[in-house]
Amino acid sequence: MRFIFRLASFGALCVAVIAATMDSIASVSASQFVVTPLRLAWVEIAPASLVGFRAFVETKIGASAWRMFDAWFLPQPAFAVLLGLALLLWMVGYKKPSPAGRFAA
Structure with a gap:
């Protein structure tokens, strides 16, 4: 189940980066700050x-x-909402490291 949340987090992060890239391209072409x-x-x-x-x-x-x-x-802004969603999904799918260490039984 953790894998699904982490995969969904990665997907949301990818879409957020695409949305931010599109906003930055629109901002440069319009010579003003543009947010979708x-x-x-x-x-x-x-x-x-x-x-x-x-x-x-x-x-x-x-x-x-x-x-x-x-x-x-x-x-x-779409990129901010998607970044927040990616963070929440990552937090749900996060696994705490073992306190005994990596090679503990």
């Missing part, structure tokens, strides 16, 4: 999944939870 919000990135990649996720959240948690998610989480 998570909503715009999600709509460009898979708009049907955003609609499905909205329906899931509204039915399982409630409409107020979706409004809070929509107002606070979706306007955040």
Whole structure:
């Protein structure tokens, strides 16, 4: 199970680096700081999944939870959200080193 979380963390990290690279290229070409919000990135990649996720959240948690998610989480920069997700997934999949050492039985 730890492997799956670490693999998902690696995938989120890769997508975050791609999003940050795209933002930096857009910033250089526009000669000003450009950041892509998570909503715009999600709509460009898979708009049907955003609609499905909205329906899931509204039915399982409630409409107020979706409004809070929509107002606070979706306007955040896509690369920052993905970096945070990668960190959380890595922390879930992390294995503490043995206190006895590497070659302990």
